[in-house]
Amino acid sequence: SASYEHILTSTPKPGVGLITLNRPEALNALCTPLMTELNSALSSYDNDASIGAIIITGSEKAFAAGADIKEMAPLTFSSAYTSNFIAPWSHLTTIRKPVIAAVSGYALGGGCELALMCDILYCNEKAVFGQPEIKLGTIPGAGGSQRLTRAVGKSKAMELILTGKNFSGKEAKEWGVAAEVVEGGLEELLAKATETAETIAGYSRVAVVAGKEVVGKSQELSLREGVEFERRVFHSLFGSRDQKIGELTFFPGFGDGWLILLGMTAFAEKKKPEWSHE
Numbered sequence: 001s002a003s004y005e006h007i008l009t010s011t012p013k014p015g016v017g018l019i020t021l022n023r024p025e026a027l028n029a030l031c032t033p034l035m036t037e038l039n040s041a042l043s044s045y046d047n048d049a050s051i052g053a054i055i056i057t058g059s060e061k062a063f064a065a066g067a068d069i070k071e072m073a074p075l076t077f078s079s080a081y082t083s084n085f086i087a088p089w090s091h092l093t094t095i096r097k098p099v100i101a102a103v104s105g106y107a108l109g110g111g112c113e114l115a116l117m118c119d120i121l122y123c124n125e126k127a128v129f130g131q132p133e134i135k136l137g138t139i140p141g142a143g144g145s146q147r148l149t150r151a152v153g154k155s156k157a158m159e160l161i162l163t164g165k166n167f168s169g170k171e172a173k174e175w176g177v178a179a180e181v182v183e184g185g186l187e188e189l190l191a192k193a194t195e196t197a198e199t200i201a202g203y204s205r206v207a208v209v210a211g212k213e214v215v216g217k218s219q220e221l222s223l224r225e226g227v228e229f230e231r232r233v234f235h236s237l238f239g240s241r242d243q244k245i246g247e248l249t250f251f252p253g254f255g256d257g258w259l260i261l262l263g264m265t266a267f268a269e270k271k272k273p274e275w276s277h278e
């Protein structure tokens, strides 16, 4: 696999791609070279047919302490505007496979925003979230004002973004930012994230990608448009091999020929499906 300077990649379980932010000297501050590597690793996993779900994590002490303040300090309006500073961070939101954030320690500023971009967020009780940009004389720049507000509502988001005060892992769970707050340290957190990633990776890829796409659309569209979009995608899955009804498919290519039980067929026959991912 590729070797990176600021991140580590591994596959803790079949089908699960793990990306560990690894810039401990700066509490995983998200400098441009780190983000370039993260984007590259995300694309590699997205394009790798053996991977079904991706996890992004950091260290016990820091998921990521924000954008790199030292890199940002000399920027001017003109340089930030013409280089479209931070725009490449949105690459994460174009990944088709589910991305799980496993947050221990600091997830501040851009670190909080990166976690909010992920599809499922798990944290532990050591997690410290916040949008402290106001303390630096600026505002969130990687989607925090939009995604945090969708997650916690306007009043709470205003309070958090305008005071810059941190919030805990427990509060993240209570307010709907996190799907779960896991007891214990990074190890227990990663065990939970890996278990979920493995479950997702065990399903038909085409159904998983469709499920992610339709839930994602709920954040962008009106209810009516969203429901109509969902129905279209639902209809389209009748065209996938994995969903096919009432038919046992024979694949002569595999050994002596395998009987592959597809989604609805397997259900009717009370058997475990063998996904073709088609």
Ligand code: CAA
Pocket: 025, 026, 027, 029, 030, 065, 066, 067, 068, 069, 070, 086, 106, 108, 109, 110, 111, 113, 132, 133, 136, 139, 140, 141, 142
């Ligand atoms: N950028 C660059 N370097 C950072 C950093 C950041 N965001 N956060 C931490 N570091 C560096 C520190 O400078 C320090 O480096 P040196 O040893 O070379 O001095 C090292 O990481 C360790 O940090 P601390 O000594 O500060 O560790 P601590 O345990 O005392 O404090 C902390 C931890 C409370 C998280 C503190 O580091 C901190 O407040 N960091 C900045 C958090 C922040 O403001 N983030 C928002 C950035 S703005 C942003 O993200 C914009 C956006 O919306 C995209």
